[in-house]
Amino acid sequence: MTEIDRREFVVQTAGALAAVALVPKLGLGSFTLAEPMRVGVIGLGRQGRAIIAELSGIEGVTITSICDTDERRLKSGSRRARGAATTADAAAIFDDPSIDAVCIATPTHLHRALVEQALAAGKHVYCEAPIAHTIEDCRAIVRAARDASTVFQPGLFARSDPVYRLARTFYRSDAVRDLVSMSAAHSKKTSWRTPASDPARAAALNWRLDPDVSTGLAGEWGTHQFDVFHWYLDRFPVAVTGRGSIRLHDDGRTIADTIACMIEFEDGAVLDYQATLANSYGGTWELLRGTNAAIRLEWTHGWLFKEADAPTQGWEVYANRQQFHNDEGITLIAGATKLAEQGKLKEGVGLPHSPLRYALADFLKSAAEGSPPPTTAADALRATAVGIIADRAVREQTTIAIEPAMLDA
Amino acid sequence: MGTRFELVLDGQDATRLRAAGEEAIEAIEDAHRRLSRFKRGSIISEINAAAGSDPVYVDDELLDLLGRCERYRVQTGGAFDIVFRAAGGAGEAGSEPICTNRRPILDIDTRRVALPDPCQYIDLGGVAKGFALDLAAESLRETGVERALLHGGTSTIVAIGGPWRIGLPFGDPPGARVTLENLALSVSSQHGDRPGHVLDPRTGKIADGAHAAACLARSAEQTDAWATALVVLGCLPESAPPGLTAVLGSADRGTLPSEQRWTVEGPHAGAVAIGSTHGADR
Numbered sequence: 001m002t003e004i005d006r007r008e009f010v011v012q013t014a015g016a017l018a019a020v021a022l023v024p025k026l027g028l029g030s031f032t033l034a035e036p037m038r039v040g041v042i043g044l045g046r047q048g049r050a051i052i053a054e055l056s057g058i059e060g061v062t063i064t065s066i067c068d069t070d071e072r073r074l075k076s077g078s079r080r081a082r083g084a085a086t087t088a089d090a091a092a093i094f095d096d097p098s099i100d101a102v103c104i105a106t107p108t109h110l111h112r113a114l115v116e117q118a119l120a121a122g123k124h125v126y127c128e129a130p131i132a133h134t135i136e137d138c139r140a141i142v143r144a145a146r147d148a149s150t151v152f153q154p155g156l157f158a159r160s161d162p163v164y165r166l167a168r169t170f171y172r173s174d175a176v177r178d179l180v181s182m183s184a185a186h187s188k189k190t191s192w193r194t195p196a197s198d199p200a201r202a203a204a205l206n207w208r209l210d211p212d213v214s215t216g217l218a219g220e221w222g223t224h225q226f227d228v229f230h231w232y233l234d235r236f237p238v239a240v241t242g243r244g245s246i247r248l249h250d251d252g253r254t255i256a257d258t259i260a261c262m263i264e265f266e267d268g269a270v271l272d273y274q275a276t277l278a279n280s281y282g283g284t285w286e287l288l289r290g291t292n293a294a295i296r297l298e299w300t301h302g303w304l305f306k307e308a309d310a311p312t313q314g315w316e317v318y319a320n321r322q323q324f325h326n327d328e329g330i331t332l333i334a335g336a337t338k339l340a341e342q343g344k345l346k347e348g349v350g351l352p353h354s355p356l357r358y359a360l361a362d363f364l365k366s367a368a369e370g371s372p373p374p375t376t377a378a379d380a381l382r383a384t385a386v387g388i389i390a391d392r393a394v395r396e397q398t399t400i401a402i403e404p405a406m407l408d409a
Numbered sequence: 410m411g412t413r414f415e416l417v418l419d420g421q422d423a424t425r426l427r428a429a430g431e432e433a434i435e436a437i438e439d440a441h442r443r444l445s446r447f448k449r450g451s452i453i454s455e456i457n458a459a460a461g462s463d464p465v466y467v468d469d470e471l472l473d474l475l476g477r478c479e480r481y482r483v484q485t486g487g488a489f490d491i492v493f494r495a496a497g498g499a500g501e502a503g504s505e506p507i508c509t510n511r512r513p514i515l516d517i518d519t520r521r522v523a524l525p526d527p528c529q530y531i532d533l534g535g536v537a538k539g540f541a542l543d544l545a546a547e548s549l550r551e552t553g554v555e556r557a558l559l560h561g562g563t564s565t566i567v568a569i570g571g572p573w574r575i576g577l578p579f580g581d582p583p584g585a586r587v588t589l590e591n592l593a594l595s596v597s598s599q600h601g602d603r604p605g606h607v608l609d610p611r612t613g614k615i616a617d618g619a620h621a622a623a624c625l626a627r628s629a630e631q632t633d634a635w636a637t638a639l640v641v642l643g644c645l646p647e648s649a650p651p652g653l654t655a656v657l658g659s660a661d662r663g664t665l666p667s668e669q670r671w672t673v674e675g676p677h678a679g680a681v682a683i684g685s686t687h688g689a690d691r
Contacts, residue, residue, distance in 0.1 A: 049439075053443065057467065082469040191424070193424070195428040196553075
């Protein structure tokens with residue numbers, strides 16, 4: 001918008017804004033911070049730009065600086081945060097004492113150095129997951145977070161996601177009972193290539209296809225999904241078997257575009273994980289089957305599928321249901337009791353905000369209030385390490401035993 | 410956006426073109442996620458859910474888009490608008506005209522948007538396709554794509570490079586061709602799958618200015634907005650910005666002959682074609 005347009009709007013709307021201030025609040029207060037926060041965003045690819053949009057929706061947040069080494073991405077980021085200073089050097093953000101917090105969404109292998117510098121500069125840090133491309137770098141991040149007086153939160157959305165939190169209470173109750181098996185998948189038909197007009201930039205932008213730094217599908221997507229099972233089970237895998245191949249993108253890459261992993265837990269429970277860049281059917285989901293019910297999770301939605309012989313619980317009578325061919329799922333709705341009282345249960349299906357918004361809000365609340373974040377660096381180490389080990393199992397088409405020490409800092 | 414987007418990219422390196430196309434499609438999908446009022450979790454559904462209540466904080470990109478939509482409304486004398494009022498009450502889409510003295514509030518300095526009336530809602534359907542295609546085209550140009558044709562639901566087209574010759578299914582004489590080279594084209598019509606679906610926002614009644622209109626300009630967002638307004642207005646007003654060209658169909662409300670369809674002639678057959686469909690969330 002030009003300056004003239006902006007002035008027109010301010011004049012046009014000044015009176016009406018005062019009138020709206022008299023209207024009672026709707027209940028979006030969960031996205032209001034106790035203290036204003038000044039935030040820098042480092043890395044302006046798709047995730048970095050999504051972070052800018054979601055931060056903009058949180059009252060009390062000012063995005064003061066954005067950083068990327070790619071001019072095109074800086075320009076694109078600026079469109080969403082016009083007032084933010086732009087820089088190609090993250091040190092400019094770390095050296096600015098007015099900035100309280102940074103969000104890091106760079107390529108995975110660049111996380112460690114940035115996290116260490118940011119924490120050393122006294123910034124609160126939100127870092128996308130996987131937090132690093134080697135277990136050693138993950139451990140270094142855990143140490144840096146432990147030594148810091150500020151908050152470190154990894155970008156594992158599930159632990160902030162109201163649907164996942166609600167589903168976890170069901171999982172840990174008698175509603176699901178004994179665990180039978182687990183499955184998860186990520187499916188999206190995409191080349192994983194980033195175009196660049198400059199061939200030199202193409203190499204840097206296509207880090208996910210570089211076998212030296214990429215963690216493959218198991219690391220880049222699996223890490224997020226493995227954390228769900230770690231969190232729900234409060235246990236960690238003991239072995240992973242991997243298989244992978246190139247089913248579609250036979251363009252000279254060596255990173256598999258389709259993988260399957262069998263992830264084993266100590267008591268014999270198995271997580272079947274599949275991911276592909278060659279087909280989009282089903283998207284991204286996790287499934288836990290228990291002796292009384294199954295829970296299916298799809299980031300903004302969740303369902304409970306009960307067995308016929310499972311004990312009846314009173315609230316089910318009022319539950320919202322959805323048919324999936326021969327199965328009927330009870331929709332998991334955060335705050336369902338309150339919505340049911342208002343006769344608005346159906347309106348509560350699906351999250352009203354992106355899962356990223358909840359994760360960022362949790363991070364900034366922890367930073368503003370000095371409270372512990374819902375997800376720790378140690379959680380991220382374990383999820384990322386399993387992702388890295390699973391990627392290695394895929395590359396070597398083998399089974400790798402996971403010793404507990406491998407997941408420790 | 411309830412429609413299918415398709416890109417045809419012309420060039421030699423199919424791998425690079427596919428990657429460029431995927432990034433452009435991602436820009437379109439991102440716009441859909443953010444702007445669809447039917448998509449729970451979109452910023453527009455958040456604003457609509459808060460109508461009559463608290464202002465919603467938004468990013469500058471959306472604030473700018475809403476600002477430009479207000480400019481289109483003023484330029485078209487209200488023939489284009491994004492704010493509607495539910496006929497049956499809050500949260501229910503309808504066709505009644507809005508109360509013009511209760512405009513949405515854009516607070517530029519604090520990045521807040523508010524709808525004063527709980528029955529109001531924003532629907533960017535008249536402009537979102539063009540906005541998304543402009544973003545996609547910019548992405549393609551910046552990644553070195555020199556010739557491409559993009560469309561959303563066949564009603565808005567963007568040409569990168571060219572010349573691309575497009576046959577319009579109306580005009581005088583019908584079937585007239587327009588040449589696109591680094592230009593956008595949108596058409597709007599009272600006919601097709603949903604006769605009478607273009608309403609005059611000022612009256613809430615079916616628009617009767619022209620039975621069809623096409624608009625050419627540099628920006629697809631602009632042509633998208635103006636094509637709809639031209640069906641309402643029936644002519645290009647003096648308030649129209651420079652650089653805008655209109656082709657109008659007559660006010661005769663007869664049905665378009667079924668054999669008259671879009672035709673496209675480009676410099677080459679496309680090396681890579683890629684598409685994405687939005688519509689499952691309605």
